[in-house]
């Protein structure tokens with residue numbers, strides 16, 4: 435059967451109202467990529483769920499197909515979200531597809547180039563807020579309580595419904611849930627969705643390792659972070675809307691929420707790229723957390739099946755790479771110069 439997107443494939447598992455009008459860009463169906471080198475190093479069976487291969491380059495498309503389909507089905511003319519970037523691009527694309535207006539609020543100067551460009555390309559009205567993601571989220575919550583504008587942040591329960599499908603796909607592909615699922619945590623919608631998805635699908639439950647950036651780790655510190663800071667701008671969030679649910683999921687699964695430094699995140703990004711998978715910094719947090727747990731011996735890797743969720747594509751944030759590497763060398767367009775440079 436031709437692939438028709440997540441609502442078509444898993445709609446019977448999703449709690450969506452009858453008025454839902456499917457808006458799809460054939461999201462989901464992302465590969466579970468085996469990582470033989472990392473597996474050998476950690477003595478486990480490690481896979482990357484590469485969510486960067488969704489239509490707008492991040493996992494957000496799973497929840498956006500469902501949230502926009504519901505909103506449009508009940509007649510919404512305008513949708514709005516606060517975003518560190520990926521939600522903005524995704525909301526913009528699905529709103530464009532549906533022919534409705536999209537407004538996105540982003541923290542000033544802190545959104546990676548590929549995300550901002552995406553939101554603009556898809557035709558969203560992009561507004562920078564002199565504040566953090568958390569400030570922007572408070573604003574969109576207020577305006578959607580007072581006007582008919584539809585909220586498409588992951589506070590919206592239909593976002594969670596759509597994002598459950600990633601857990602379904604992993605179970606379908608492996609035949610059962612993995613032993614461990616490692617993923618970045620920002621506003622905590624995704625970890626909440628995975629846990630709900632695994633519980634519903636009844637193919638076993640993984641232990642969850644949710645990973646925050648050390649400079650934006652309210653769930654590890656046990657309190658909100660007023661001025662979150664991390665190079666992983668996607669998860670630069672100090673007051674996760676679904677923080678309680680994330681903590682409950684980690685605990686129920688006998689897993690944990692941990693924090694890693696920006697250096698650990700960048701190191702994990704490099705390790706993934708060296709095995710052919712380029713992800714944005716936030717998306718490397720899951721692996722960074724796994725490596726940190728393994729190093730202190732808390733993670734019993736041997737023989738385990740581990741899925742690391744890489745939430746967004748490396749192309750979202752080209753500056754992170756471009757800023758830290760020397761520009762490619764320049765030579766005259768001559769064979770001699772080429773041979774002289776590379777040796778042979």
Ligand code: AN7
Nearest residue numbers: 517518520521620621622623624745746
């Ligand atoms: C690549 O786009 O919050 O814990 O506004 O872009 O479900 O928030 C993005 C979050 C992980 C964290 N990886 O997911 C937004 C936004 C990437 C992300 C997360 C985000 P949640």
